[in-house]
Amino acid sequence: MIEKQKIQGLVEECIRGTGIFLVSVKVSNANRITVLADKNEGITIDECASIHRHIKNGLDRDKDDFELQVSSPGLDMPFVVIEQYLKNEGWKVEVVDNEGSKFTGILKNVTEGGFELETEIKAKGKTIELKDISFNFEQIKSTRVILTIK
Numbered sequence: 001m002i003e004k005q006k007i008q009g010l011v012e013e014c015i016r017g018t019g020i021f022l023v024s025v026k027v028s029n030a031n032r033i034t035v036l037a038d039k040n041e042g043i044t045i046d047e048c049a050s051i052h053r054h055i056k057n058g059l060d061r062d063k064d065d066f067e068l069q070v071s072s073p074g075l076d077m078p079f080v081v082i083e084q085y086l087k088n089e090g091w092k093v094e095v096v097d098n099e100g101s102k103f104t105g106i107l108k109n110v111t112e113g114g115f116e117l118e119t120e121i122k123a124k125g126k127t128i129e130l131k132d133i134s135f136n137f138e139q140i141k142s143t144r145v146i147l148t149i150k
Helices: 004-015 045-058 082-087
Strands: 020-027 032-039 067-071 092-097 102-108 114-123 126-136 140-145
Touching (some): 004 020, 004 032, 004 045, 045 067
Antiparallel strands (some): 114 126
């Protein structure tokens, strides 16, 4: 079985200095390798293909048969790494805390320890106040972008 750490090392080697960040690596028992990567401007197909080639060249097909997929995380996927929080600062997100409570607002002030969420306090359908709620990353079960159509 191919080791997850080997794939992570190959990806990190490939993306060093490019602005691309690694979101996740999964390796199944059947050697199905899934790599999710992104960057602030959005990762391109060519960049995914380059990572794919680098990983493929770093593995020995004679030793291990594998299936490899490299892509960006979907918009509906929860954030996994701090870089995703930084990338989406200023966007509307939904946060679910460890107790299961949901909060919606604008993602702000992301730091190594957590972030703030600017939420609207409404009465009779009208915004009466904006309030910042602070979260530590340890308090969060999931955070994902809310897509809005204007």
